[in-house]
Amino acid sequence: ALTTKEEMQSLNEELMTINLQYRNKTEELTRLNNDMKNLLDNTEIGTIFLDNDLNILRFTPQVTKLFNVLPQDVGRSITHIVSNFDYPSVETAILEVIERLAGKELEVKTKKDEWYNLRIMPYRTMDNFINGAVLTFTKITPLKSLENMLTTLHSYVQTIVDHIDDAAIILDQQQKVLVVNKKFLKLFHLKEEQIKDNFFMEVVLNNLKTNKLSMLLTESNSEEKNCYLEHHFPNVGLLKLMVTVDYVKQTDQNDYTGIIVKFKEQQEAPTNEKQ
Numbered sequence: 001a002l003t004t005k006e007e008m009q010s011l012n013e014e015l016m017t018i019n020l021q022y023r024n025k026t027e028e029l030t031r032l033n034n035d036m037k038n039l040l041d042n043t044e045i046g047t048i049f050l051d052n053d054l055n056i057l058r059f060t061p062q063v064t065k066l067f068n069v070l071p072q073d074v075g076r077s078i079t080h081i082v083s084n085f086d087y088p089s090v091e092t093a094i095l096e097v098i099e100r101l102a103g104k105e106l107e108v109k110t111k112k113d114e115w116y117n118l119r120i121m122p123y124r125t126m127d128n129f130i131n132g133a134v135l136t137f138t139k140i141t142p143l144k145s146l147e148n149m150l151t152t153l154h155s156y157v158q159t160i161v162d163h164i165d166d167a168a169i170i171l172d173q174q175q176k177v178l179v180v181n182k183k184f185l186k187l188f189h190l191k192e193e194q195i196k197d198n199f200f201m202e203v204v205l206n207n208l209k210t211n212k213l214s215m216l217l218t219e220s221n222s223e224e225k226n227c228y229l230e231h232h233f234p235n236v237g238l239l240k241l242m243v244t245v246d247y248v249k250q251t252d253q254n255d256y257t258g259i260i261v262k263f264k265e266q267q268e269a270p271t272n273e274k275q
Helices: 002-041 061-065 090-100 141-162 182-188 200-206
Strands: 046-050 056-059 104-109 115-124 130-139 167-171 177-180 225-233 237-249 256-265
Touching (some): 090 104, 090 130, 141 167, 141 177
Antiparallel strands (some): 046 056, 046 130, 104 115, 225 237
């Protein structure tokens, strides 16, 4: 009887230890769950978790700006939830991500003209199994507004450059081609995509096939410069040009924000530059 009593006492102690461990694990999971909830709720990124059947597992409050979803919608298919953005094939995109195990990024616009970056990624378990998808929505309305402003500004600059009498090309501070006018393209028989976003000296060496302008932009000062260039250009033939470099300076500062390079046909070289 004593042995049975000791065994019962030992078993009871083991059960108490297991119960304590279980309680500690439960408290740890509760803390982790609370931490995760607060993290997701306090970010500006809307997140929604779906299973393989596209049923909603959980979502953050920000998602309500994009879907007419309520807490009681957990367990329902996202296909039954009305979205507030213009992308009707979101279901197809989610299924593609789950099937192909490759993420997808999209830009979507809400009915209130707000823009979001939609990122769809496979939901991976700790054992590396795919168990659905995670959708995150990051607001990019200010970025899209800036993008539209830059597009408008670029169009304005392009119009101005096209009205310059000479062939002209606009460079940024790193001497990359920003804008080129139609006269330049016509003069050298080039297409915009051949030179846009390339470094100016790459254009000079690879497209114009000359190294006679190599010193023109390498000098340290940012004062106006010019040089006479007589050269047989590819698909063009012999041209005699006066090349002028103007620096677009910031107001009341010596730093420049851009460079304008102009090419003007000139029949004779200046007396001090005859080749």
